[in-house]
């Protein structure tokens with residue numbers, strides 16, 4: 041079959057495997073230009089002259105006024121309007137004109153002809169090659185295929201080049217994306233469509249197909265990274281709240297006056313003294329050298345179980361539904377199903393603070409109380425529940441800014457201790473009681489503290505375990521219920537017991553595991569029952585007790601379908617029986633950070649879980665990190681861990697949830713921040729670092745990923761996180777600076793760390809300042825010169841990067857950066873090991889630039905206001921095509937195409 045010329049165009053639909061639907065949305069709006077191509081079947085160019093034995097759609101060979109580039113350089117034939125005489129020139133009839141420019145048929149890469157639009161039968165264009173030219177072309181394709189194979193085998197599999205053998209894990213260590221990874225979702229296969237021959241051939245004017253491909257590649261690169269969805273959600277939420285509330289961003293003044301460092305080195309006093317002493321006495325897990333094995337086994341952190349066994353929901357078991365007449369006992373999980381404790385809490389608090397109704401929502405007030413009560417119970421396991429309730433009332437009042445007197449508190453306690461029944465409770469009890477035993481299960485620990493007015497025949501169950509708090513293995517509660525019932529009805533089967541509850545996590549899971557029938561009451565206005573956890577499906581589910589009675593009267597035959605609808609237990613960890621992890625927020629070398637929510641209050645938190653690595657003999661860094669946090673407590677922009685400890689054999693730290701980190705926001709802003717944003721960020725970053733230094737801590741891992749924006753009221757506050765490799769630079773016993781040492785191994789992240797770190801020098805405050813400068817440069821330029829360089833070993837690479845940071849590469853980088861950076865680096869490099877940096881001067885540099893440019897420190901970062909971003913953000917409406925994407929073409933052409 042003779043080859044034909046045809047028109048085709050890139051077709052966005054189905055092309056991208058973008059992780060984000062934002063990318064899909066943008067791609068769908070993309071109007072791509074048609075291009076001219078030569079269509080040939082592979083059988084034609086593999087065996088010209090022979091009849092094809094299989095049907096193939098063939099390949100499209102691009103015709104373009106530009107020659108192929110990169111890996112494909114030289115892979116073309118010249119299209120000549122006149123008869124060809126030499127090597128790779130093809131003759132086309134009738135002659136093809138393109139504004140007087142020569143045209144090239146690219147022999148490689150060849151694009152798949154997918155004919156995506158089925159209703160369009162592509163008409164070939166009236167042009168064709170003569171037989172001799174076609175033979176030349178086929179030969180050229182085969183030659184170029186061989187050449188390509190050779191070139192590929194010559195190209196190292198690393199982006200950074202180089203052919204020598206490298207150490208294991210070199211690529212991952214160097215944070216390179218491997219080629220295979222980068223090409224995992226190639227643009228190819230189904231992204232071209234052939235068009236009917238209606239277009240005119242002006243399509244051959246540049247920009248060509250390759251420009252379009254670059255745009256596609258850009259789209260894929262921009263929208264495929266992990267976290268794009270959550271970052272854009274965070275940004276959109278932030279912008280909405282700014283619009284809704286006429287929110288005037290509140291950036292804390294950069295003045296350092298509040299931070300007192302008592303001269304050069306901090307002096308530790310009062311409560312700080314204890315925290316610092318504890319930290320000083322703790323072995324630093326990563327201090328520039330591997331811990332000796334005996335120290336690890338002596339254990340900075342003990343872990344008995346190498347595969348941590350966190351508390352997870354019990355495995356699913358569905359009881360076949362049985363008819364109401366077959367229940368002999370109904371057990372009410374009192375609070376939430378029969379008794380309205382929420383209203384009692386709200387009444388108690390409004391009796392203390394009458395005006396709180398207008399200040400905070402009912403939901404928030406109840407949440408505050410429950411959270412405070414739970415944390416009091418948690419932190420004082422031996423305290424009386426009634427005291428915890430009293431303290432929780434006081435906590436809420438203080439949190440809302442009120443002082444309470446003892447009389448008012450006692451009155452509020454009375455209200456709290458006598459909650460009323462829900463409106464539907466009386467009639468439901470009437471229906472359910474006929475001939476059945478009714479039992480009520482108090483909220484754990486509240487048996488003697490909360491005494492609702494229950495009907496006489498409802499038996500309040502006193503649990504055998506004195507305490508039935510959050511940490512009690514919940515199956516024990518069901519064992520206790522069964523034992524209690526069996527005392528009066530020895531032959532009862534668990535399936536004849538119906539447990540009615542509002543809490544999926546607290547009662548549903550253990551009740552199902554125990555074989556009880558279960559009913560979940562999801563009262564729409566009850567905060568606790570609004571927690572939706574897909575870990576356990578109830579046998580019955582109803583909005584209130586009346587609806588439950590109706591459901592019980594209808595026998596459900598279709599048990600099988602019901603079973604199939606049951607998802608298996610997917611939920612990962614549950615920490616301290618209180619925080620349920622649901623998804624991963626981030627992963628680092630020292631742990632995984634999970635998104636989790638508080639099972640009582642639904643409040644979101646972040647949980648860092650650090651599994652000890654037995655094989656590498658690496659201890660958990662988390663207990664150490666938690667101690668650093670204690671030393672740093674009390675500063676805006678530094679998290680306070682809510683709980684830390686060991687659970688299931690792993691180190692765990694529960695902390696407030698933050699928004700995206702600066703690297704995620706940089707990607708959201710399409711690679712770079714504007715200088716205005718850099719200045720605003722720099723002011724906060726230097727203040728955080730100064731604070732850490734003022735508490736005797738040198739951070740040692742300053743990088744974009746370790747700064748994250750806060751949530752809600754703290755959405756403009758930049759937080760410094762990750763103190764796993766931080767270190768006290770002051771010896772609290774002597775009050776002296778730690779001594780200089782040489783020959784240390786590298787600490788921190790090579791891309792951002794100071795040049796001292798590359799040469800094995802002990803790090804001090806000056807190195808944090810230098811790493812801050814490098815971090816800001818990375819955020820400003822999007823890339824640093826030493827990213828992706830090649831060296832045969834990690835040591836060689838470290839050395840090479842150090843040289844670049846100390847030499848020309850840094851010099852060149854600074855020459856194309858604002859002068860503030862030259863000053864910053866000049867200052868950090870002029871500091872001696874023990875010197876205190878001049879934070880005020882560094883802040884002054886960025887403040888001065890802002891004043892000069894007439895920018896306000898108004899919190900309008902690039903992600904809020906993209907006016908200063910040339911390429912816009914990843915929000916589809918703000919996305920601007922990047923005309924400067926001028927990278928090597930071959931990087932954009934997936935290998936699968938040829």
Ligand SMILES: Nc1ncnc2c1ncn2[C@@H]1O[C@H](COP(=O)(O)OP(=O)(O)OP(=O)(O)O)[C@@H](O)[C@H]1O
Nearest residue numbers: 626627628629630631633646696697698701745762
């Ligand atoms: N409290 C938090 N809220 C939201 N996200 C967080 C929180 N803490 C950490 N993260 C996310 O998880 C990522 C990794 O966290 P972190 O730096 O603490 O882990 P790590 O194991 O110490 O990492 P590294 O390899 O940098 O040492 C952070 O960059 C951040 O995006």
